[in-house]
Amino acid sequence: MSPAQSNAAQTTPVEYPVPGAWVREFTVDVPLDWRAPDERTVELFVREFADPDRRREDLPLLTYLQGGPGGANPRPERVDGWLAEALRTYRVVLVDQRGTGRSTPVDGAVIAGFPDGRAAAEHLLHFRADSIVRDLEHVRNRCYGGRKWATLAQSFGGWITLAYLSHAPQALAACYVCGGIPGTPADPDEVYRRTFTRAEAKTADFYRRYPQDVDAVAAIADRLAEGGVELPDGSPLSVRRFQTLGGDLGFNTGHQRLHWLVSEALHRDGRFTGKFLEAALTKTSYAGNPLFWVLQESIYGDGDNGPFRWSAQRERDLRPQFAEDRRPLLLTSEMAFPWMFQEIRALRPFAAAMEELADVRVWTDLYDPERLAANEVPLAAVVYHDDLFVDEELQRDTLSRLGNARAWVTNEYEHDGISDGKVLRRLREIVRDSGGEQR
Numbered sequence: 229m230s231p232a233q234s235n236a237a238q239t240t241p242v243e244y245p246v247p248g249a250w251v252r253e254f255t256v257d258v259p260l261d262w263r264a265p266d267e268r269t270v271e272l273f274v275r276e277f278a279d280p281d282r283r284r285e286d287l288p289l290l291t292y293l294q295g296g297p298g299g300a301n302p303r304p305e306r307v308d309g310w311l312a313e314a315l316r317t318y319r320v321v322l323v324d325q326r327g328t329g330r331s332t333p334v335d336g337a338v339i340a341g342f343p344d345g346r347a348a349a350e351h352l353l354h355f356r357a358d359s360i361v362r363d364l365e366h367v368r369n370r371c372y373g374g375r376k377w378a379t380l381a382q383s384f385g386g387w388i389t390l391a392y393l394s395h396a397p398q399a400l401a402a403c404y405v406c407g408g409i410p411g412t413p414a415d416p417d418e419v420y421r422r423t424f425t426r427a428e429a430k431t432a433d434f435y436r437r438y439p440q441d442v443d444a445v446a447a448i449a450d451r452l453a454e455g456g457v458e459l460p461d462g463s464p465l466s467v468r469r470f471q472t473l474g475g476d477l478g479f480n481t482g483h484q485r486l487h488w489l490v491s492e493a494l495h496r497d498g499r500f501t502g503k504f505l506e507a508a509l510t511k512t513s514y515a516g517n518p519l520f521w522v523l524q525e526s527i528y529g530d531g532d533n534g535p536f537r538w539s540a541q542r543e544r545d546l547r548p549q550f551a552e553d554r555r556p557l558l559l560t561s562e563m564a565f566p567w568m569f570q571e572i573r574a575l576r577p578f579a580a581a582m583e584e585l586a587d588v589r590v591w592t593d594l595y596d597p598e599r600l601a602a603n604e605v606p607l608a609a610v611v612y613h614d615d616l617f618v619d620e621e622l623q624r625d626t627l628s629r630l631g632n633a634r635a636w637v638t639n640e641y642e643h644d645g646i647s648d649g650k651v652l653r654r655l656r657e658i659v660r661d662s663g664g665e666q667r
Contacts, residue, residue: 249311271330288665293380293381297523301323301324310652314652334352334355345584353591365396380404380406386406404609405655413597424543424560426619427560473489480644489508518578525538531590608659
């Protein structure tokens, strides 16, 4: 039998083949505010993948928890990597997290419709990990008969995993996490103290690999410091916006991508090439996923640990080596700064809401330390030793206090190691060898 019950979905499922998989799609309505379920609803988009030859079988379920925050689930062009590995065993369920992809997306036009920043911020508070877990539970219970499922988490998906284990561990057969175990108790100040240090080290490594790029990056920064450089959408390209391209250094081929980009940035006469400006816009506009920056610090809110008041900016202010006029220029990564909501066109409508979020003192609860310590759901996590974004030591500390958890620490991969199917295979072996998934 097919595992999803069509009478539980809000739309009639659509099914079709793609090379290497059978796809099934439908939508489900959920409350915007799970504390007031009879009020406004939002739509969740669900996409399943199954092996074409096994699509009618009663396969075990695995749901993928996308990284981000604010990122929609992947739209694979090929069935390879973790997905190909998963389809050997599972029916894979991908739920676009609320506000992303085809799940009632949130963008600047939506936020501009609120009367003020406070109202917009109150809306955005419904898009955190605790709401995402309740969404997933609704989908699991209504559309899959309440069957347990395994989870595969990338990056921020690990935040969702720990929230899931805190709120509804009975739903989970096993948890596989790739580069995404949050530090607990949640503390963005500690996160950014470590992140800036790693960003500095990653920049130094980039310059060691490509020493000619010290001068290339300096030339770009010097020209940007003069002002008047616009991206194709009309927004300014400043030195500090250019510095955010350092996020590429956290991925497997990121050093090479950044090298090719800066090596072709300027014409001989000092003008920026159209290719560079187009690429810089694509990499820094976030028009397709504005919630990534909007929620970047909010993901650390847990109970009464606020306010954060622009934690990343406060840490940057303590580090003069990251100044825009310093050379060699240091690059940054996943750090949300207040200027972004003035300079980046797609983020400007969020500016007033961001000031409100920066002052939030009490958040909804994400993690239950006692329940996590007593956890019985098998969890295997790959911790990347050189991860730019999620600190190894913080991950290992949390895992040491998480019941039935096992870590695989490696420097073989960067933050996108999940793209190699061997990673999921190894995590499944770790769970198998320690007793297997729960049923």
